[in-house]
Amino acid sequence: MKVQDLIDKQIFRVISEGDDTSRDITGVFCCDLLSIAMGKAPADSAWVTVMGNINTIAVATLADVSCVIMAEGVVLDEVARTKAAQQGVTVLATEEPVFDAALKIYQEIHG
Amino acid sequence: MAEAIRLTYEISPDDFTRAGEASSDVKKKLRSLGVSPDAIRKVAIAMYEGEINMVIHAEGGIITVDISPDKIVMILADKGPGIPDIEQAMQAGWSTAPNEIRSLGFGAGMGLPNMKKYTDEMTIDTVIGKGTTITMVVKI
Numbered sequence: 155m156k157v158q159d160l161i162d163k164q165i166f167r168v169i170s171e172g173d174d175t176s177r178d179i180t181g182v183f184c185c186d187l188l189s190i191a192m193g194k195a196p197a198d199s200a201w202v203t204v205m206g207n208i209n210t211i212a213v214a215t216l217a218d219v220s221c222v223i224m225a226e227g228v229v230l231d232e233v234a235r236t237k238a239a240q241q242g243v244t245v246l247a248t249e250e251p252v253f254d255a256a257l258k259i260y261q262e263i264h265g
Numbered sequence: 266m267a268e269a270i271r272l273t274y275e276i277s278p279d280d281f282t283r284a285g286e287a288s289s290d291v292k293k294k295l296r297s298l299g300v301s302p303d304a305i306r307k308v309a310i311a312m313y314e315g316e317i318n319m320v321i322h323a324e325g326g327i328i329t330v331d332i333s334p335d336k337i338v339m340i341l342a343d344k345g346p347g348i349p350d351i352e353q354a355m356q357a358g359w360s361t362a363p364n365e366i367r368s369l370g371f372g373a374g375m376g377l378p379n380m381k382k383y384t385d386e387m388t389i390d391t392v393i394g395k396g397t398t399i400t401m402v403v404k405i
Contacts, residue, residue: 188370189317192310193379197302205370209317212285216292216309218302233282241289 155179155263157221157244160200165258166223166246169230173242179220179263182256188213195219202256206230211237211245221245223259225252269333270294276316276343278324281369288313291330298332300405307383307403308337314376315341315399321366322346323397336385339401347393355381 158175161168181199185191188209195201197218203210206228214222221244224230230238230245238245248255272294274287292309312328319326323345331338348354355377362372381387386402 186370187373187375189314189373189375189379191370192314193375193382197306207369208282209284209369209371212289212313216285216288216306216313218306218309 160221160259160262161244161246163262165262166248166255169224169245169247170235170238170243172221172238172244175244177220179259181263182259183219184252184256192217200256200259202252202259204228204252206234208234208237210234211241211243214243215241223248223255225250225255269331270298272330272332274328274330276319276325276328279320280325281320284316284320285313287328288316295332295337300332300337304337304403304405308339311380311383311387311401311403312339312341314379315339315401317371318376319343319345321362321371326396335405337403337405339384339403340398341401342396342398344396347395347397348389348391349393351389351391 156176178198179200181196183195183199184202186203186205192213195217198220200221201219202223202225204226206224211234224247227249288309295305323343326343329340353359357378358374360372360374366372384401385404388400391397
């Protein structure tokens with residue numbers, strides 16, 4: 155599944171559309187501790203988190219995930235939102251808990 | 266890429282809004298040089314962890330990155346307090362980060378272990394009260 159496909163499903167709100175929505179989403183990763191996410195988030199995964207600060211965007215960029223999903227209605231702060239636009243990171247959002255959001259993505263990937 | 270390229274970055278203390286900029290810049294440069302995505306990811310992760318450590322523990326410092334055809338060498342030098350027990354610091358989960366850092370999502374005690382995991386070589390030179398220099402090598 156491509157990032158664009160996930161956007162088109164309209165399961166999540168679009169907070170920031172990245173500069174490469176044609177990239178693949180090959181898995182889902184859930185974690186809020188950035189150091190763990192940094193070391194463990196697989197490249198090309200959709201990362202579901204409730205940590206919405208600027209460092210989330212830095213980790214997303216450096217760990218090379220396909221997109222970030224903010225769960226539990228958490229708001230990405232303004233500085234982070236600007237950073238996401240600058241870095242071309244796709245950020246989506248949902249009111250749902252982390253597990254439910256991740257499960258939906260998993261189901262979309264695996265049919 | 267016939268000759269080595271050297272990049273130098275000054276890391277500001279206590280500035281979490283800028284932390285990651287140096288690593289992002291290196292990532293972009295490596296990508297434009299055609300370095301493999303796997304090597305780029307390793308360099309980006311290891312360098313970002315180092316950058317964050319310098320911001321949290323050492324009032325910033327200097328990062329030098331040497332890119333040559335067969336390897337990338339990162340040297341992170343700070344004038345921080347030094348690491349009293351390297352073996353303990355290398356243990357996953359061990360952290361001396363203050364609570365406000367933990368609330369930002371850091372301080373899980375994964376920084377140095379991640380740096381080691383994602384590099385082919387890592388050496389730590391530290392002197393208490395003087396500072397720490399970490400050298401990391403990622404082979405291309």
